[in-house]
Amino acid sequence: MATSRAPLESQGLPGWLQAMPFGLVFAAFFVLPLCFVIMVSFWDYNEYEMIPAFTTRSYTESFEGCLADLPNLCTMLATYLSTAKFCLIVWALTLSIGFTVAYFLAFYVRSATTQMVLFLVCTIPFWTSNVIRMISWIPLLGRNGLVNQLLMSAHLVNAPVEWLLYSQFSVALAFVHLFTFFMVAPIFNSMMRIDRRLIEAAYDSGASAWQMLTNVIMPLSKPGIAIGSIFVITIVMGDYITFSVMGGGQIASAGKIVATRLDALQFPPAAASAVILLVATMVIIGVLNRIVDIRKEL
Amino acid sequence: MNEGRPLAFYGLAAFFALFVLFLYGPMIVIFILSFQGPGGGLTFPMNGVSLHWFYRLWEGGGIVDIAGAFRRSLALGLVVMALTVVLSLMAGLAFRKRFVGSNALFYVAVASLIVPSIVTSLGIAIEFHVLDDLIKNYAPSWIADDFTTSMGQFTSGLGAHLTWTLPFGLLVMFAIFNRFDARYEEAARDQGATPWQTLRHVVLPIVAPSVVGVGLFGFTLSWDEIARSSQTMGEHNTLPMELQALTTTVTNPDIYALGTSTTAVSFAVIAIALFSISILNARQKRHGSDAGQA
Numbered sequence: 001m002a003t004s005r006a007p008l009e010s011q012g013l014p015g016w017l018q019a020m021p022f023g024l025v026f027a028a029f030f031v032l033p034l035c036f037v038i039m040v041s042f043w044d045y046n047e048y049e050m051i052p053a054f055t056t057r058s059y060t061e062s063f064e065g066c067l068a069d070l071p072n073l074c075t076m077l078a079t080y081l082s083t084a085k086f087c088l089i090v091w092a093l094t095l096s097i098g099f100t101v102a103y104f105l106a107f108y109v110r111s112a113t114t115q116m117v118l119f120l121v122c123t124i125p126f127w128t129s130n131v132i133r134m135i136s137w138i139p140l141l142g143r144n145g146l147v148n149q150l151l152m153s154a155h156l157v158n159a160p161v162e163w164l165l166y167s168q169f170s171v172a173l174a175f176v177h178l179f180t181f182f183m184v185a186p187i188f189n190s191m192m193r194i195d196r197r198l199i200e201a202a203y204d205s206g207a208s209a210w211q212m213l214t215n216v217i218m219p220l221s222k223p224g225i226a227i228g229s230i231f232v233i234t235i236v237m238g239d240y241i242t243f244s245v246m247g248g249g250q251i252a253s254a255g256k257i258v259a260t261r262l263d264a265l266q267f268p269p270a271a272a273s274a275v276i277l278l279v280a281t282m283v284i285i286g287v288l289n290r291i292v293d294i295r296k297e298l
Numbered sequence: 299m300n301e302g303r304p305l306a307f308y309g310l311a312a313f314f315a316l317f318v319l320f321l322y323g324p325m326i327v328i329f330i331l332s333f334q335g336p337g338g339g340l341t342f343p344m345n346g347v348s349l350h351w352f353y354r355l356w357e358g359g360g361i362v363d364i365a366g367a368f369r370r371s372l373a374l375g376l377v378v379m380a381l382t383v384v385l386s387l388m389a390g391l392a393f394r395k396r397f398v399g400s401n402a403l404f405y406v407a408v409a410s411l412i413v414p415s416i417v418t419s420l421g422i423a424i425e426f427h428v429l430d431d432l433i434k435n436y437a438p439s440w441i442a443d444d445f446t447t448s449m450g451q452f453t454s455g456l457g458a459h460l461t462w463t464l465p466f467g468l469l470v471m472f473a474i475f476n477r478f479d480a481r482y483e484e485a486a487r488d489q490g491a492t493p494w495q496t497l498r499h500v501v502l503p504i505v506a507p508s509v510v511g512v513g514l515f516g517f518t519l520s521w522d523e524i525a526r527s528s529q530t531m532g533e534h535n536t537l538p539m540e541l542q543a544l545t546t547t548v549t550n551p552d553i554y555a556l557g558t559s560t561t562a563v564s565f566a567v568i569a570i571a572l573f574s575i576s577i578l579n580a581r582q583k584r585h586g587s588d589a590g591q592a
Contacts (some may be wrong), residue, residue: 012493015397022389023403025464029457030410033421093391101317105312118314120572125321127518131541132557136324139331139341146327146342164315209306230412238414245545262529267424274417280413285412290399293438 009060034278052269058272060111076257080280085175087236090175093211094232095225102224103217104186110169117187126181134174135247141165141173154210161231166248179235183228190224191217230288234281243297254280325561332554340551341484351555364540364556371537372563375520376457380458382463382516389464390471391497392415407465415525418461423529426454450532457528459519466515472510507578514571520562 044051066074073081077228101122109115121297140146141164148160164171194217202216240255254277261270310341316478331338335346355364394402410418426449432443482504487494502509524538531539544553 012497013390015392016399017392018388019392019397019400019403020384022392022407022464022468023399025385025457026403026406026410026461027331029454030404030413030418030420030461033418033425034413035419035421036428037421065433072375074480097317100310102315104314108307108310108326118388121318122321124568125325127514127568128325128561129522129557130539130540131522133563134323134327135545135553136328139327140324142341144339144341149342158299177324180317197592204518209304210579234412238416238418239525241542245542249546255414255416259528260422262416262420267420267427270420271424272421276413278417281412 037271037274037278040267041275043271045268047265048176058268059276062272062276063193064067074251076276077250079257080254081087082252083237086175086253087233090179090227090236091178091232093172094180094183095229098180098228099221099225101180101184101188102187102191102221103213105188106194107217116238122181122184128236130178133178134242136175137170137177137246138165142171157295166246168247168251171243171251173244174242175232175236175239178242179232183225184225186187186231187221187224190221194220194284227286230285233284233288237281237284238277329561330559331551332558334551334554336550340549342553345359349556351551352559353533354355355555355559364537367535367537369541370451370534371521374536375517377452378458378459378463378520379430379493379513379516381492382467382499383513385508386464386467386471386512387505389468391473391501393468393472394475407468410461411465415462418526419458419526422442422454422458422526423449426530447532449530451536453532454530455527455532455536456532460522462523462526463516463519466519470508470512470515472507474505478505503582507575507582510571510574510578514568516566520569521560521564 031198037199040050042054042056044053044055044057046069062076066073066077105118105122107117109118138145142148143160143162144166145164147164148157151157199212202212207215238255240253240259243251243253243256244259257273258270258277261273264270312373319457330344331340331342332351333347333349334351335348336350338345355383389403392532393404426447430447430449431444433445433448437445482500483496486576487493487502491499501582522538523536524542541553541556541560544556
């Protein structure tokens with residue numbers, strides 16, 4: 001940097017003024033609402049309305065029986081355990097698929113234009129509706145769907161396979177279908193930033209493609225992996241739409257607890273379950289943030 | 299890397315092809331099925347080919363006010379797009395300078411992506427309930443008497459959508475300005491351009507293609523948003539909310555027709571955006587500097 005340059009700060013409007021409209025939106029529609037959620041979770045309520053009087057009723061009711069019934073799991077713990085199971089399965093699948101796709105794009109596609117076009121091909125579905133992408137599995141996996149038609153005509157099964165749709169399988173499948181992009185994008189971004197000279201050096205030192213992958217590329221892709229993991233895990237934790245649409249109303253999840261309580265129009269219990277969900281999410285991010293400093297990597 | 303395609307290339311290319319098939323295959327299936335004949339069902343085989351289900355859909359055959367939901371979603375999407383572009387661009391410019399609270403603002407924006415949408419939606423709903431109560435109880439009677447609710451598509455609904463689109467807008471702006479060569483600005487300033495002239499004639503034309511990308515995110519994310527909309531739209535539903543409500547009672551292909559129509563809008567917007575970006579890029583090449591060229 002030449003010293004003769006005046007700093008950018010001296011130009012035009014001050015930064016805080018330019019950022020103000022952006023900041024005001026988040027103050028009014030994100031920070032303040034979260035404060036309201038926390039506040040209302042400690043309010044009392046009756047069948048018709050919430051009552052501004054301090055009580056921990058919503059929390060004690062949420063965790064009712066959680067200690068008394070041990071070793072049996074109460075509803076809250078069982079639901080969180082089941083959601084955690086989905087998180088783990090979906091995380092493992094999106095990570096392995098996303099990493100492989102990003103690895104191919106970053107290191108095996110030679111022309112930059114092809115690279116961008118193929119990346120765009122992966123991105124376009126992200127700009128279309130999730131619900132449509134979910135219902136598009138119905139003609140494939142339904143009772144009379146393509147998969148069952150094929151299995152029946154090949155005489156592999158005698159009756160249609162029922163667990164293909166509206167099941168744990170279809171929920172996990174939909175998550176992988178919808179959200180692998182959240183892994184591909186950050187991992188691809190990390191891989192593109194790897195200094196190609198490191199690859200050359202490893203190659204010149206006689207590293208095999210596999211050694212290159214495990215000793216050079218994987219460690220240097222860690223930031224992208226961490227960011228992708230945060231996205232995928234928090235999405236599964238907080239989701240209720242995929243669980244509802246693909247689970248056929250049968251599968252409970254952490255996010256669905258909030259939605260169900262909202263359907264009953266009871267704000268304080270819904271807010272309490274939202275706070276519990278928020279805390280669980282923060283714990284996960286805290287753990288992942290220990291592994292990698294997110295801010296540094298953007 | 300080395301000359302000649304390594305064996306791994308073919309394996310990985312096959313994997314990638316399968317992934318793309320996995321992404322697009324199911325969508326293509328419902329596009330085909332939405333053209334089922336009048337007697338056709340939810341699965342193959344096709345029972346003739348027709349536009350029957352599209353007609354049924356747009357005549358409101360059995361389903362709630364789809365045309366109204368379509369207009370509402372379109373209007374909201376366009377407003378969200380415009381605000382996302384303007385606010386993200388301003389914030390992107392601001393983050394190039396140092397300002398008090400920039401760190402906090404960044405973390406809040408990222409947190410807004412990560413906090414489950416249903417929680418944000420619930421918070422906004424509570425906020426507007428409290429606001430309604432305040433207005434009913436304390437506002438002068440000429441306001442309070444006719445007042446029903448401050449909640450609505452362009453108040454709480456708009457805010458809810460912006461908390462989802464703006465973080466993406468900001469991240470795209472970061473990516474743009476990380477690659478931006480500040481020497482262009484300095485050159486403009488050295489020749490006596492005012493900050494506004496520098497922005498208008500130097501910075502904006504250079505970042506314009508990427509700003510179109512921000513607009514694309516703004517529209518498509520709003521057009522398909524459900525979780526944040528669920529508690530914040532007031533009395534009228536947006537299109538994706540109607541679509542989600544329909545999934546509980548999927549009995550005939552009009553839901554596919556709705557899916558195809560919605561996706562057609564998404565694809566049209568994506569195509570317009572990509573086309574504009576390529577035009578802007580070509581224009582930049584034409585009018586850009588010839589420095590360093592032979």
